[in-house]
Amino acid sequence: MALINYASREINCKLVYYGTGLGGKTTNLEYIFKQLAPGIRGEMISLATETERTLFFDFLPLDLGSVQGFKTKFSLYTVPGQVEYNASRKLILNGVDGIVFVADSQADKMAENIESLRNMEENLAEYGLTLDSVPFVLQYNKRDMPGISSFEELEAALNQRGVPSFEAVAVEGSGVFATLKAISKSVLNRLS
Amino acid sequence: MLRPGGHLVLTEEGLRALNAGMSDLVAETGARAILLVGSGGQLISAQGETQHLDTMSLAALGSGSFGSNRAIAGLVGEEGFRRMFQQGRQASLYMSLVGSGDLLLVVFPNEITMGKIKFQVDQALPDLEQALGAMYKASPTTPFRAAPQAAPKIQDLF
Numbered sequence: 538m539a540l541i542n543y544a545s546r547e548i549n550c551k552l553v554y555y556g557t558g559l560g561g562k563t564t565n566l567e568y569i570f571k572q573l574a575p576g577i578r579g580e581m582i583s584l585a586t587e588t589e590r591t592l593f594f595d596f597l598p599l600d601l602g603s604v605q606g607f608k609t610k611f612s613l614y615t616v617p618g619q620v621e622y623n624a625s626r627k628l629i630l631n632g633v634d635g636i637v638f639v640a641d642s643q644a645d646k647m648a649e650n651i652e653s654l655r656n657m658e659e660n661l662a663e664y665g666l667t668l669d670s671v672p673f674v675l676q677y678n679k680r681d682m683p684g685i686s687s688f689e690e691l692e693a694a695l696n697q698r699g700v701p702s703f704e705a706v707a708v709e710g711s712g713v714f715a716t717l718k719a720i721s722k723s724v725l726n727r728l729s
Numbered sequence: 730m731l732r733p734g735g736h737l738v739l740t741e742e743g744l745r746a747l748n749a750g751m752s753d754l755v756a757e758t759g760a761r762a763i764l765l766v767g768s769g770g771q772l773i774s775a776q777g778e779t780q781h782l783d784t785m786s787l788a789a790l791g792s793g794s795f796g797s798n799r800a801i802a803g804l805v806g807e808e809g810f811r812r813m814f815q816q817g818r819q820a821s822l823y824m825s826l827v828g829s830g831d832l833l834l835v836v837f838p839n840e841i842t843m844g845k846i847k848f849q850v851d852q853a854l855p856d857l858e859q860a861l862g863a864m865y866k867a868s869p870t871t872p873f874r875a876a877p878q879a880a881p882k883i884q885d886l887f
Contacts, residue, residue: 540771541872544741548873549771573887582786584793593793598785604882607873612771612789628796631830632769714887721883728736728873 538632539728547608550724551632555657556639557649558590558618561678564707565639566597566613569717572710573599591617594629604725611721618653627660635672635724637716639707640695642677642685647694654695668698672723675702676716681709737767738868744774746860750853751776758849760837761820765857766792768830773861782836791834795824814843825850828858 540549554562563583570581579598586592594614601609616626638657640650658668677691686694688704696702701719705712739747751763755777762777764784770792775784795813802810815822816839823835823846833854835846 538767538769538771539736539872540739540767540773541736541868542739542744544739544744551769551771577886579785580783582790593797596786596789598789601883601886605873605878610785612785614770614789624800625797628793628800631796632767632771718883718887725873725883729871 539634539724541607541728545608546606547610548604548725548728549610549612550634551612551614552635552637552720552724553629553633554613554615554637554639555626555630555653556618557641557646557653558620560618560639560641560646560650560653561676561705561707562615562618562639563591563595564678565637565676565705565713565716566595566615568707568710568713569599569613570597572714577601590619591615592622593617593625601721609725611724623656623660626656627663630657630660630666631664633661633664633666633671634727635674635720636668637674637676637720638695639676639678640691642679642691642704643682644684644686647686647690650691650695672720672727673698673700674716674719674723675700676705676707676712677702678705678707678712680704680711681706735865735870736868736872737773737865738872739773739864740867743860743864747774747857748776750857750860754835754849754853758835758837758846759841760835760846762836764788764791764834764836765827765861766832766834768792768832773831777836787834787836791822791824792832795826795832812847816843823847823850825854827854828861831861833857 582596584593597613599611616629703712703716762779764775765773766788770789772788799809811826813824825833827833
């Protein structure tokens with residue numbers, strides 16, 4: 538649910554990073570946090586376990602400044618990827634305006650990626666949404682790891698809708714902003 | 730009620746009604762601040778002493794906390810908890826559902842009783858729900874026509 542305030546000329550959209558456990562969702566937000574000036578981003582909040590695994594969600598507010606006379610703000614969230622935290626994932630999707638699905642490129646993670654994508658569609662359905670009604674992009678992360686699936690294999694398995702997809706090494710920042718730009722544009726275009 | 734994938738457009742008139750109701754509530758209860766938060770965690774409006782509060786983070790965390798408690802309600806056979814209270818040493822939080830999914834979050838000092846907050850919030854809710862409901866109903870599906878022109882700005886930003 539995008540919030541458009543005509544009185545103060547402000548837009549607020551919610552972006553969710555979804556995907557398997559240890560796939561790099563939090564790493565994406567951490568890189569964005571580190572790279573952007575404090576005037577553009579707020580404080581990052583992580584509700585994580587003692588071992589740094591996301592327990593509930595990470596939250597990072599971004600202020601993109603004025604876009605066509607409207608102050609534009611994005612709230613970035615991650616979900617906990619671990620299978621047992623589905624109730625939390627479902628909650629975070631409430632009011633979502635755009636989704637980045639972060640897939641782990643390692644070949645032995647393919648089945649988990651497919652299951653996570655299926656799980657996301659199931660959770661979206663709880664809010665009456667589908668991947669055709671919500672702006673959605675894919676990020677193939679961990680391209681620097683050994684034993685990864687090829688780009689074509691990932692596309693064939695995960696990108697049946699032909700949405701924008703990006704190769705990334707989130708820990709180094711490669712592909713992180715390309716992904717964020719694509720979902721930001723897609724979300725704003727959906728409002729027009 | 731918001732349709733799936735719908736948006737909320739806050740109009741000047743509607744927001745004035747919401748702000749007036751929330752401002753009265755601050756005055757009547759002595760609360761420090763009152764936030765109205767959308768079901769997805771977005772801050773709709775804030776009244777009171779908000780200048781030293783990180784209202785966006787408070788909205789996101791309050792919404793997550795309230796949402797998880799509503800899910801807990803389902804697990805114990807309740808239809809859904811409508812209110813939540815957290816007591817601190819100096820300040821406390823009271824949260825109440827507005828309509829079917831939005832949230833009113835009240836930050837108040839401990840000199841004020843929770844009963845007073847609950848009573849005053851319950852009194853104010855019908856007017857707030859009416860003002861918010863009217864804006865949900867009137868929100869267009871394409872509320873930001875100039876959006877495509879934003880692409881170059883985003884390209885330059887990151």
